[in-house]
Amino acid sequence: MITTLLKLRLVSAFAVLAFAAGLVVPQMVSNISIQGHRGARGYVPENTIPSFIKALDLGADTLEMDVVITSDRKVIVSHEAYFRAAISLDPSGRRIDPDDEKKHNIYQMTYKQTSLYDVGTVTDPAFPDQAAQKVSKPLLRDVFRAVERYAKQKGLRLPEYNIEIKSSPDGDGRDHPAPEEFVRLVMREISRARLVKRVIIQSFDTRPLVIMHREHPSIRISYLTSNALGAEKNIEILGFRPDIYSPNFLRLDAASMQYCRAAGIKVIPWTVNSIDALERMKGLGVDGVISDYPDRARRILIR
Template sequence: MMQSIIFQGHRGCRGLLPENTIPAFLEALKYPIDYLELDVCLSKDLDVVVSHEPYMNSLFCSYPTGKVVRKSEEKNLNLFQLSYEQIRSFDVGQRGNKLFPEQKPQPAYKALLSEMIEACEAKRSSFPDFGYNIEIKSEEKEYGISQPYDVKVFCDKVFEVLKNINPKKVIVQSFDFNILKYCKQQMDLGVYPKVQLSALVTNEGVRPSLEKLGFLPDFFSPYYKSLTAGKIKICHQKGVRVVPWTINEVEDMRHLISIGVDGIITDYPNRIVEI
């Protein structure tokens, strides 16, 4: 049987346009991707905001005045302590990102998840097959600091935004297994629609990760450099697909496909055509 690969545009297309912004997602749709990968955090008013960090990243964020956010100021710009109106007033694209020299700088802001989905769904007639891979940015040490104490609040807010989206087009992923366990519980109870779940890990092994999770997710998603053919085999024996992050070099993509991965997450969806 021919291998079927799921391609995902990481934070839209971070290598080409400012990450996690509506222009980056719309641009990513122009390439042969299956999912838009994105991250979500919560504002003080519990709006679901598309952002990788729960703060303003000094690499590319600027104050409304145009003043650059300094590294020492990041943690004081906690999104969970800011209203969405305040969050939206910061620029996140005009400076570009020195880590991604091909990224084209342009004015941009952190959008609401609902706004991002609305913009992408408006293109559905031209790009009918894409889905969303939504990472809920959560970690236990941040409970009550940059997110609610209770994962229920975070998950409920995200699924509220997703209520009108075809669940077959949605993956929810997280490094925080408490998030995934709660989502699975609510799905089993019929409270949440049955979306696909993905367990994010860095270097952790397959068996201890799945044991900690307590159920078999649809996807196991490790850092690509920690992935081996053996780990892929273990996942496949359990019926779990493997989608590593974040692969930007074409040769690395080819190698991972050759050892059996089921998907590729990349900052450069324009490079997919080279495979």
């Protein structure tokens, strides 16, 4: 009890000092987690260092991202295991034919080859507010370095990282290594950066989550789902209790919330962008949201 009171007093004192210094400390005002989806995809090209920096500026306490593997076993940040035609230019600066996009397979390229592609000049048509800029898919280690440096320079609280392992059984050996190697490569980067305590690993694929849970029990696990089975059935499929249940927000209902509350599992749905959807998630009592607009999410959920 004394320790708890002391911690609360220290937190309060720090918050006062931060306010006086003009710093933004998002986590100090709420237990609700605002996770920037692929950074701040609503404003900056997704899964890029500028996008993650923007998310910090907009009040995200957690940076959500996806990782894939190159042929030379580098971990890079990308939602697809290929260069998506809608947002990419090839090394010659030409648009990629949508019918051929999967031929630009990242797992078949070295990191140096992937760095020749431009994934920011052509903005995502689904996000008209995106600001174009020439940028490449970054190494996970470079994201860590850039974000940590920026947060320290700006006096921001250091963020958490919610990292999705992009794997599937039918992609083994074609789009990515087997899950055991995938987990090993990702954990190597996390350990080198000394970020184990600030990382969450998420996936739709249960295999890397099971491996991570077994071999790295100190890492928090988030189970991503998009089906209508509900929390209880999905977690039964997973085979263990994750730290976080992360469903498509359209599939989240009161029954799943009740189950997770009773089981001590946090609920952080994806990808919640509209004001109406954010209000509904707030009404359900979620522990956070993953959003392309962290500023909007923060405004609705934390007020």
